Amino acid sequence: QKEVEQDPGPLSVPEGAIVSLNCTYSNSAFQYFMWYRQYSRKGPELLMYTYSSGNKEDGRFTAQVDKSSKYISLFIRDSQPSDSATYLCAMSRNSGGYQKVTFGTGTKLQVIP
Amino acid sequence: ETGVTQTPRHLVMGMTNKKSLKCEQHLGHNAMYWYKQSAKKPLELMFVYNFKEQTENNSVPSRFSPECPNSSHLFLHLHTLQPEDSALYLCASSQGAARGESPLHFGNGTRLTVT
Numbered sequence: 090q091k092e093v094e095q096d097p098g099p100l101s102v103p104e105g106a107i108v109s110l111n112c113t114y115s116n117s118a119f120q121y122f123m124w125y126r127q128y129s130r131k132g133p134e135l136l137m138y139t140y141s142s143g144n145k146e147d148g149r150f151t152a153q154v155d156k157s158s159k160y161i162s163l164f165i166r167d168s169q170p171s172d173s174a175t176y177l178c179a180m181s182r183n184s185g186g187y188q189k190v191t192f193g194t195g196t197k198l199q200v201i202p
Numbered sequence: 203e204t205g206v207t208q209t210p211r212h213l214v215m216g217m218t219n220k221k222s223l224k225c226e227q228h229l230g231h232n233a234m235y236w237y238k239q240s241a242k243k244p245l246e247l248m249f250v251y252n253f254k255e256q257t258e259n260n261s262v263p264s265r266f267s268p269e270c271p272n273s274s275h276l277f278l279h280l281h282t283l284q285p286e287d288s289a290l291y292l293c294a295s296s297q298g299a300a301r302g303e304s305p306l307h308f309g310n311g312t313r314l315t316v317t
Contacts (some may be wrong), residue, residue: 097242101222102274123305132206132292133245134306187233187257188296190306192245 095193
Protein backbone atom coordinates (compact mmCIF):
# COMPACT_ATOMS: atom_id res chain seq x y z
CA GLN A 90 0.00 0.00 0.00
CA LYS A 91 1.30 3.45 -0.93
CA GLU A 92 1.87 5.85 1.96
CA VAL A 93 -0.13 8.55 0.15
CA GLU A 94 -2.95 7.91 -2.31
CA GLN A 95 -4.26 10.58 -4.65
CA ASP A 96 -6.68 10.19 -7.56
CA PRO A 97 -4.78 11.28 -10.69
CA GLY A 98 -7.89 12.52 -12.48
CA PRO A 99 -8.15 14.28 -14.82
CA LEU A 100 -10.96 16.26 -13.23
CA SER A 101 -12.90 18.58 -15.50
CA VAL A 102 -15.35 21.16 -14.08
CA PRO A 103 -17.20 24.23 -15.37
CA GLU A 104 -16.08 27.68 -14.31
CA GLY A 105 -17.61 28.70 -10.99
CA ALA A 106 -17.90 25.14 -9.65
CA ILE A 107 -16.68 24.04 -6.24
CA VAL A 108 -13.77 21.63 -6.62
CA SER A 109 -12.88 18.98 -4.06
CA LEU A 110 -9.46 17.33 -4.19
CA ASN A 111 -8.56 14.56 -1.78
CA CYS A 112 -5.72 12.42 -0.49
CA THR A 113 -5.63 9.52 1.93
CA TYR A 114 -2.60 8.32 3.82
CA SER A 115 -1.62 5.30 5.83
CA ASN A 116 1.17 6.53 8.14
CA SER A 117 -0.10 8.15 11.33
CA ALA A 118 3.38 9.67 11.89
CA PHE A 119 2.69 12.40 9.33
CA GLN A 120 2.60 15.76 11.11
CA TYR A 121 2.43 18.50 8.47
CA PHE A 122 0.14 18.57 5.47
CA MET A 123 0.54 20.62 2.32
CA TRP A 124 -1.05 21.32 -1.03
CA TYR A 125 0.98 22.41 -4.02
CA ARG A 126 -0.22 23.68 -7.39
CA GLN A 127 1.86 22.93 -10.47
CA TYR A 128 1.26 24.60 -13.79
CA SER A 129 2.56 23.01 -16.97
CA ARG A 130 6.33 23.52 -17.39
CA LYS A 131 6.62 25.05 -13.90
CA GLY A 132 7.69 23.85 -10.49
CA PRO A 133 5.22 23.11 -7.67
CA GLU A 134 3.99 26.23 -5.86
CA LEU A 135 2.94 26.02 -2.21
CA LEU A 136 -0.77 26.76 -1.76
CA MET A 137 -1.58 25.68 1.77
CA TYR A 138 0.11 24.02 4.72
CA THR A 139 -1.31 22.98 8.02
CA TYR A 140 -0.36 21.07 11.13
CA SER A 141 -3.49 20.17 13.00
CA SER A 142 -6.83 18.61 12.16
CA GLY A 143 -9.48 21.07 11.07
CA ASN A 144 -9.90 23.67 8.38
CA LYS A 145 -7.63 26.42 7.11
CA GLU A 146 -8.94 29.01 4.70
CA ASP A 147 -7.06 31.32 2.31
CA GLY A 148 -9.22 33.22 -0.15
CA ARG A 149 -11.03 30.74 -2.38
CA PHE A 150 -9.01 27.82 -1.01
CA THR A 151 -9.81 25.72 2.07
CA ALA A 152 -7.59 22.92 3.30
CA GLN A 153 -9.12 20.30 5.56
CA VAL A 154 -7.27 17.68 7.59
CA ASP A 155 -8.90 14.75 9.37
CA LYS A 156 -6.16 12.87 11.20
CA SER A 157 -8.54 10.32 12.67
CA SER A 158 -9.58 9.23 9.16
CA LYS A 159 -6.13 9.91 7.62
CA TYR A 160 -7.76 12.07 4.98
CA ILE A 161 -6.97 15.53 3.66
CA SER A 162 -8.90 17.70 1.23
CA LEU A 163 -8.50 20.91 -0.72
CA PHE A 164 -11.63 22.83 -1.70
CA ILE A 165 -11.60 25.50 -4.37
CA ARG A 166 -14.62 27.81 -4.45
CA ASP A 167 -15.72 29.73 -7.55
CA SER A 168 -13.18 27.89 -9.68
CA GLN A 169 -11.53 29.85 -12.48
CA PRO A 170 -9.82 28.75 -15.72
CA SER A 171 -6.56 29.97 -14.15
CA ASP A 172 -6.98 27.21 -11.52
CA SER A 173 -6.35 24.63 -14.26
CA ALA A 174 -3.21 22.85 -13.07
CA THR A 175 -2.03 19.71 -11.32
CA TYR A 176 -2.56 19.71 -7.55
CA LEU A 177 -0.16 17.75 -5.39
CA CYS A 178 -0.84 16.79 -1.81
CA ALA A 179 2.18 16.33 0.43
CA MET A 180 2.79 15.40 4.03
CA SER A 181 5.87 15.24 6.19
CA ARG A 182 7.14 13.30 9.19
CA ASN A 183 10.34 13.27 11.19
CA SER A 184 12.78 10.73 9.76
CA GLY A 185 16.38 10.47 10.96
CA GLY A 186 16.47 14.07 12.19
CA TYR A 187 14.90 15.75 9.21
CA GLN A 188 11.38 16.18 7.89
CA LYS A 189 10.76 13.65 5.13
CA VAL A 190 8.12 14.82 2.68
CA THR A 191 5.98 12.32 0.79
CA PHE A 192 3.97 13.47 -2.21
CA GLY A 193 0.85 12.17 -3.90
CA THR A 194 0.93 11.57 -7.64
CA GLY A 195 -1.10 14.72 -8.31
CA THR A 196 -4.62 15.41 -9.61
CA LYS A 197 -4.90 17.22 -12.93
CA LEU A 198 -7.71 19.80 -12.86
CA GLN A 199 -9.24 21.53 -15.85
CA VAL A 200 -11.68 24.38 -15.35
CA ILE A 201 -13.70 24.99 -18.49
CA PRO A 202 -14.82 28.59 -19.24
CA GLU B 203 12.95 36.82 -9.75
CA THR B 204 11.61 33.60 -8.28
CA GLY B 205 12.97 32.57 -4.88
CA VAL B 206 14.56 29.40 -6.29
CA THR B 207 16.25 29.62 -9.68
CA GLN B 208 17.30 26.63 -11.75
CA THR B 209 19.44 26.54 -14.89
CA PRO B 210 19.30 25.38 -17.56
CA ARG B 211 15.53 25.05 -18.10
CA HIS B 212 16.04 22.35 -20.73
CA LEU B 213 18.93 19.99 -21.34
CA VAL B 214 19.44 17.30 -23.95
CA MET B 215 22.46 15.07 -23.46
CA GLY B 216 23.86 11.88 -24.82
CA MET B 217 24.62 8.94 -22.59
CA THR B 218 28.36 9.64 -22.63
CA ASN B 219 28.11 13.36 -21.84
CA LYS B 220 28.87 15.12 -18.58
CA LYS B 221 26.69 18.04 -17.61
CA SER B 222 25.66 19.92 -14.46
CA LEU B 223 22.40 21.35 -13.20
CA LYS B 224 22.53 24.49 -11.10
CA CYS B 225 20.19 25.77 -8.40
CA GLU B 226 20.31 29.03 -6.44
CA GLN B 227 17.93 30.12 -3.69
CA HIS B 228 17.35 33.72 -2.62
CA LEU B 229 15.17 32.94 0.42
CA GLY B 230 17.81 32.73 3.14
CA HIS B 231 17.04 29.05 3.67
CA ASN B 232 19.47 26.54 5.13
CA ALA B 233 18.32 23.30 3.50
CA MET B 234 18.32 22.41 -0.18
CA TYR B 235 16.97 19.39 -2.01
CA TRP B 236 17.00 17.62 -5.37
CA TYR B 237 13.81 15.89 -6.49
CA LYS B 238 13.07 13.88 -9.63
CA GLN B 239 9.62 14.16 -11.23
CA SER B 240 8.58 11.53 -13.78
CA ALA B 241 5.22 11.20 -15.50
CA LYS B 242 2.48 9.62 -13.38
CA LYS B 243 4.86 9.13 -10.41
CA PRO B 244 5.11 11.02 -7.14
CA LEU B 245 8.08 13.33 -6.67
CA GLU B 246 11.11 11.28 -5.68
CA LEU B 247 13.56 12.73 -3.18
CA MET B 248 17.16 12.32 -4.33
CA PHE B 249 19.38 14.34 -2.00
CA VAL B 250 19.07 16.60 1.04
CA TYR B 251 21.62 19.14 2.22
CA ASN B 252 21.11 20.77 5.62
CA PHE B 253 23.54 23.61 6.44
CA LYS B 254 25.74 22.42 3.52
CA GLU B 255 25.99 18.90 4.92
CA GLN B 256 24.46 16.03 2.98
CA THR B 257 21.91 14.39 5.27
CA GLU B 258 20.16 12.11 2.81
CA ASN B 259 21.10 10.14 -0.26
CA ASN B 260 17.96 8.30 -1.21
CA SER B 261 19.67 5.32 -2.89
CA VAL B 262 20.48 7.39 -5.95
CA PRO B 263 22.84 5.86 -8.56
CA SER B 264 26.39 7.21 -8.53
CA ARG B 265 25.95 8.69 -12.01
CA PHE B 266 24.21 11.52 -10.13
CA SER B 267 26.61 13.51 -7.96
CA PRO B 268 25.41 16.46 -5.84
CA GLU B 269 27.48 19.39 -4.65
CA CYS B 270 26.51 22.10 -2.17
CA PRO B 271 29.26 24.73 -1.81
CA ASN B 272 27.12 26.98 0.42
CA SER B 273 23.56 27.25 1.69
CA SER B 274 22.45 29.21 -1.38
CA HIS B 275 23.81 27.04 -4.18
CA LEU B 276 23.27 23.45 -5.16
CA PHE B 277 24.54 21.50 -8.15
CA LEU B 278 23.72 18.13 -9.63
CA HIS B 279 26.53 16.69 -11.73
CA LEU B 280 25.46 14.16 -14.33
CA HIS B 281 27.55 11.58 -16.19
CA THR B 282 26.88 8.44 -18.24
CA LEU B 283 23.14 8.77 -17.78
CA GLN B 284 20.55 6.33 -19.10
CA PRO B 285 17.44 7.15 -21.17
CA GLU B 286 15.27 6.30 -18.13
CA ASP B 287 16.88 9.22 -16.32
CA SER B 288 14.94 11.59 -18.57
CA ALA B 289 12.66 13.58 -16.25
CA LEU B 290 12.05 16.97 -14.66
CA TYR B 291 14.66 17.65 -11.99
CA LEU B 292 13.44 20.00 -9.30
CA CYS B 293 15.44 21.89 -6.73
CA ALA B 294 13.79 22.99 -3.49
CA SER B 295 14.77 24.81 -0.33
CA SER B 296 13.42 25.21 3.19
CA GLN B 297 14.39 26.97 6.43
CA GLY B 298 15.95 23.85 7.81
CA ALA B 299 15.54 20.21 6.99
CA ALA B 300 14.53 19.39 10.57
CA ARG B 301 11.82 22.03 10.73
CA GLY B 302 8.54 20.58 9.62
CA GLU B 303 6.81 23.93 9.83
CA SER B 304 9.05 25.19 7.04
CA PRO B 305 7.58 23.83 3.81
CA LEU B 306 9.51 23.28 0.61
CA HIS B 307 9.82 26.02 -2.01
CA PHE B 308 10.55 24.75 -5.51
CA GLY B 309 12.27 26.09 -8.59
CA ASN B 310 10.80 25.58 -12.06
CA GLY B 311 13.01 22.61 -12.77
CA THR B 312 15.33 21.41 -15.51
CA ARG B 313 13.69 19.24 -18.15
CA LEU B 314 16.35 16.62 -18.93
CA THR B 315 16.27 14.39 -22.00
CA VAL B 316 18.87 11.65 -22.33
CA THR B 317 19.31 10.36 -25.88
